[in-house]
Amino acid sequence: MASSEEKQAQPFADIFSEDEAEKSFLLSKPTCLIILGKPGSGKKTLARKLAQIWKCIFIDALEVIQTNIQEKTEYGFKCQELLFKGQSISEELVTEMILKKIESPQVTHFGYVLSGFPSLSEEYMTVSQQVEKIKNLKLKPDFLINIKTEEDTLKKSEFLHQLVQRPEDFLENAEKRVGKYKDIMLHPLEDLMAEQDCERLIEVDGNQQPDDLLVSVAVQLQSLGVRTGAPITRLQCDEEEMLEGLEDGELFRVLSSYQLIAHSYRWRRSRWGKVCPVALKKGDIVMGNPDLAVSFSSVLSFLGKMYILSSLEALRVFMLNPRPYLLPPMPLPPCKVLVFGPPFSGRTTLCNLIAHKYKGKVLDMAKLIQPHLEKAKEENLEQMRRDIIEKAITAVKNRMEEQSTESAYQE
Known part of the structure; x- marks a missing residue:
């Protein structure tokens, strides 16, 4: 009875807790999407564009190969060695790289848009085994986006014969791939989609233009309340400005005006102050470098805070996945x-x-x-x-x- 009277006495009390909202976000699962459809339906194009506007990580066989080679990882060296010998990269190695990417810290924070998996090739795993892999992922897909095409888009174009074509785009080769898709992949995918809730399955018309297809998917995701990712942006000034030696208040005032994402939207000081979150998580109190200040690129009020990192390595790991360094009980001063x-x-x-x-x-x-x-x-x-x-x-x-x-x- 007393509690109801207190509620009536304070009808305009703000029940929003910024700390709880931030904690809920840091513990939440990132949005994960899989694009399905027959060969030539535009899965890769849609996945790449969707990843850009939804701030997710685009995952595709060719993409993970190029990324591993550029980053000079162990997988990248293996791929280079095979390519230099004139050999093809095995389906097993590609699958390992895709699954490793899905488990990476970056994907753990941003989520992913996966295209080209399951694969038509059954050299390493059958389609059914690949579908089981999807079901058992640590970061399971939240939405399956199925591109449905009833017309043969290859035959529809009047100018296709005038364009440069890849061997896999020749009509006879494309028809062969589509036939193989219907024979070995369509039924397992239909079973996978049948297991999903109606809200978790998005079907779109693949006969639209790529931009219209993207808009159709984005509108449906927004109507379902799907939240985009929260990338990290460095707070840097276009002009050379000396930040060293500034007092805390003056320093945060200057940093709060860098890289604004909206008019009059200023960054705010976090509970970490000038202490590096990455170093503090490791048990060390290290003051950050003002030139390595970052914030979430989001208009959500509880994310608009500044964090100052102490080194380039700390900046790198924080931008990949800031969640482990911000979750409670941090910022907790170490007791040794x-x-x-x-x-x-x-x-x-x-x-x-x-x-x-x-x-x-x-x-x-x-x-x-x-x-x-x-x-x-x-x-x-x-x-x-x-x-x-x-x-x-x-x-x-x-x-x-x-x-x-x-x-x-x-x-």
């Missing part, structure tokens, strides 16, 4: 406890109890220093071995020189 005492006094037991109670981490100096001692021991042994070999070689050379000198005198 040193436990010392004579042998057999219970130091280790006490450390473990404190760490368990306060969810801390035990750093045992004996264990930490052991690998360095072993490495130093190996280096010393290796140096001793080299010195002994060098001395032996020198002794042999000197002995051979003495023998040659004695033989010369005798002659």
Whole structure:
């Protein structure tokens, strides 16, 4: 009864909690989409454009290959090696790269738009096995977008014969691929779509122009309340401006006016202040570099805060996925406890109890220093071995020189 009276007494109280809204966003699952359709229906074009406007990560076989080569990853070196030898990249390797990309920190924050998977090729996995992979993904697709085409768009164009065509675009090859799609892929995909809720399945007419098709999908997603991703933008000024040495208040005032996404929309100071969120998550209080300030590129009020990173590496990992560094209980200042005492006094037991109670981490100096001692021991042994070999070689050379000198005198 008292609670109802309190509600009536404060009818205009703001029940919106910015901290709760921010926490809800950081814990939320990013939007994940899969584009389905027969070969030549425009899946890749739609997926690429949709990823751009929805701030998601575009995932496609060719895209992941090029990205791994550009970033010089282990997969990229494997792909380059195969291509330099004139060999094709195996379906198994492509599938591994796609699944690895879906599990990457960047996708964990932004979500994805997946095209070209399941694949018509059953060299590595059957279509049914690929569909099972989709069902068992850690980041399952939220929406399946099926492009339905009833007319043969290849035959419809009057000017197609005047254009440069790829071998797979020749009419006979395209018809063969479409036939294979209907034979081995259509039924598993229909079963997958039948398992989805009606709101999770979006069907669009593929006979539209690409831009109209994109608008049709975007309108349906917006009507379902799907939220776009929240990319990170660096707060930099077009002109050279010295930020070092500014007091905190003046510094944040200057940074709040950089890279505005709307008129009179200024960035706000976060609870981290000048402390680097990445360093703080690791247990260190490190002041950030004003030249490495960032914020979410979103008009959502609870995201319009500034964060200052301490290094380029911290900036890189934060821009890939800021969620682990912003989730509660952060920003939590680290508490470092040193436990010392004579042998057999219970130091280790006490450390473990404190760490368990306060969810801390035990750093045992004996264990930490052991690998360095072993490495130093190996280096010393290796140096001793080299010195002994060098001395032996020198002794042999000197002995051979003495023998040659004695033989010369005798002659």
